């Protein structure tokens with residue numbers, strides 16, 4: 001598409017956008033009496049206006065029914081979590097029985113590693129990206145220690161080449177092959193939180209399997225952002241959080257994917273709890289764990305219904321909008337952002353902004369990471385003063401993410417105008 005960096009053009013794209021009405025379904029934070037340019041849906045997604053009603057329903061049922069709400073609530077709590085697989089499956093490219101909403105992201109990562117990181121003397125290494133999200137680094141490091149390995153030896157990181165900002169597929173595959181015989185697990189962020197790069201998940205999975213390792217992904221920045229096909233790609237496991245692109249509220253319930261061929265193997269070792277126990281006989285409370293032969297077999301505890309209500313409100317919006325349509329808008333919206341930033345750079349004598357997110361549509365989601373070559377802190381402060389909500393990462397990166405559910409082309413144009421004014 002030929003983009004133009006004008007307000008009229010941005011408004012024309014908004015007028016043609018079949019999803020434009022969804023913005024009205026969210027609370028947009030305000031700044032000096034005007035909507036902010038909210039570009040941090042990659043950190044905390046905005047609140048759907050319906051969320052209060054979804055939670056209110058459960059509060060009302062709790063107030064009037066007490067413990068009977070487990071059976072008598074409008075959405076009986078005993079089965080509340082069972083509503084999620086059907087809503088999540090299209091976003092993850094999974095079969096419903098392969099997904100479960102539970103716990104928090106880092107907790108799920110540990111639970112899945114309890115099953116899929118079973119190191120032996122010869123095969124104990126974990127391959128991941130350099131500078132993985134800190135929580136993931138700590139999780140990997142502690143898992144290696146838990147099994148008696150030295151993280152410095154057990155954890156292998158793949159780096160971007162000097163002077164580059166994201167990973168080359170060839171380098172990842174070469175690293176997998178190089179450590180192949182010793183690799184127990186290949187674990188990457190599906191979308192890198194810093195650069196916004198989408199990793200080639202299918203290829204990574206294939207090559208990991210070729211060397212005899214499991215392949216898992218942290219989808220914190222992928223779920224609800226980019227199209228995924230976890231089942232078809234044969235990914236072993238994945239986990240994500242729901243408060244970023246999935247708009248389910250701070251610290252809301254997270255999710256996990258376990259491939260069907262593993263789900264069916266109820267003998268797989270795992271951390272077990274009563275909510276993962278075979279449903280027909282769960283309440284006989286007998287000894288000896290019997291796993292549900294689906295992703296639910298990894299559940300530990302009964303469902304956190306209040307946070308799940310917020311999750312439900314948000315996922316209903318995804319279902320209504322249709323994830324394919326959202327992805328199509330996202331590509332345009334971020335394509336427009338690239339255009340606007342290019343125009344700004346072209347107008348500067350000395351380049352101020354270096355975009356470190358891949359340009360190719362298949363290699364990025366909606367996030368654009370701007371490496372500030374000068375005045376980074378000042379620009380960021382000025383953006384905040386002018387009502388742009390963006391995100392600062394040390395040492396000098398500003399991350400912005402126009403999301404298709406509630407951001408507009410006019411937001412992108414305004415963002416560009418504000419940057420131009422600041423510079």
Ligand SMILES: *Cc1c(COP(=O)(O)O)cnc(C)c1O
Pocket residue numbers: 104105106107133135136189193218220221241
């Ligand atoms: C946001 C994020 C987390 C956060 O973990 P929580 O357990 O939800 O606090 C972890 N890993 C990655 C890659 C993230 O982007």
